[in-house]
Amino acid sequence: MTASIKPLVAGNWKMNGLKTDLGIAAEIARGHDGALRTKVDLAICPPATLLYPMTAALIGSRIATGGQDCSLRDSGAFTGEVSAAMLADAGAQYAIVGHSERRTLHGERDATVKAKAQAAQAALLVPIVCVGETKDEREAGKALAVVKKQLRGSVPEGSTGATLVVAYEPVWAIGTGLTPTTADVAEMHAAIRADLGRILGKAAAASVRLLYGGSVKPSNAAELMGVSDVDGALVGGASLKAEDFLGIARACG
Numbered sequence: 001m002t003a004s005i006k007p008l009v010a011g012n013w014k015m016n017g018l019k020t021d022l023g024i025a026a027e028i029a030r031g032h033d034g035a036l037r038t039k040v041d042l043a044i045c046p047p048a049t050l051l052y053p054m055t056a057a058l059i060g061s062r063i064a065t066g067g068q069d070c071s072l073r074d075s076g077a078f079t080g081e082v083s084a085a086m087l088a089d090a091g092a093q094y095a096i097v098g099h100s101e102r103r104t105l106h107g108e109r110d111a112t113v114k115a116k117a118q119a120a121q122a123a124l125l126v127p128i129v130c131v132g133e134t135k136d137e138r139e140a141g142k143a144l145a146v147v148k149k150q151l152r153g154s155v156p157e158g159s160t161g162a163t164l165v166v167a168y169e170p171v172w173a174i175g176t177g178l179t180p181t182t183a184d185v186a187e188m189h190a191a192i193r194a195d196l197g198r199i200l201g202k203a204a205a206a207s208v209r210l211l212y213g214g215s216v217k218p219s220n221a222a223e224l225m226g227v228s229d230v231d232g233a234l235v236g237g238a239s240l241k242a243e244d245f246l247g248i249a250r251a252c253g
């Protein structure tokens with residue numbers, strides 16, 4: 001944790017969730033009400049189809065919603081794309097960009113991720129820019145260099161803690177039950193903070209929330225959230241169960 005930063009726990013529902021699952025968000029809102037909400041910010045990034053009804057269901061709570069991706073373009077003949085302005089129109093406050101599943105399955109490169117982050121910022125959304133190395137890259141001792149390159153290519157210049165969140169998600173830890181050691185997380189998050197300092201200036205970099213993501217669950221959250229320069233979590237599978245997501249949130253509080 002960074003003392004001056006209020007942690008953020010964001011749930012990435014990925015391609016899961018129908019209208020019948022909106023009750024999960026309502027249950028999370030009930031659990032966040034009270035002391036917890038003074039200690040930790042929460043966001044849920046459902047599939048685009050649920051953004052509007054989920055935001056509506058969360059009115060009166062302090063839980064934000066976000067998209068899982070956005071187009072780098074404003075509007076026009078781009079079948080299947082969803083613009084950042086559309087996400088904002090549906091009530092989103094965040095947009096995940098550069099998730100490893102987009103980078104791997106959709107061939108998104110750093111320049112695309114950066115353009116998407118800029119599009120999000122232009123629509124007054126806060127992009128959650130994801131970075132992280134593969135298993136091969138870690139085993140080859142290249143994790144720090146890979147993430148540094150992704151940051152340089154993906155983070156819009158001029159961003160501040162109010163307009164940017166960065167998520168470190170080692171690809172090999174996503175959905176696998178594996179997590180890096182706390183020493184590895186500490187090393188990576190310190191390196192990310194230092195690199196952001198070079199890109200954005202030290203003062204801005206000091207206020208950017210750095211989330212850890214990859215197999216976060218209630219049982220390991222306290223340990224991971226206790227690492228310096230970890231300012232919250234980006235949660236996949238465990239965000240689909242209200243009690244698990246709230247357990248992770250409580251570990252930050």
Ligand SMILES: O=C(CO)COP(=O)(O)O
Pocket residue numbers: 012099169173174175176177213214215216234235236237238
């Ligand atoms: O990809 C993730 C969040 O964006 C992490 O997913 P899991 O928490 O399921 O490992």
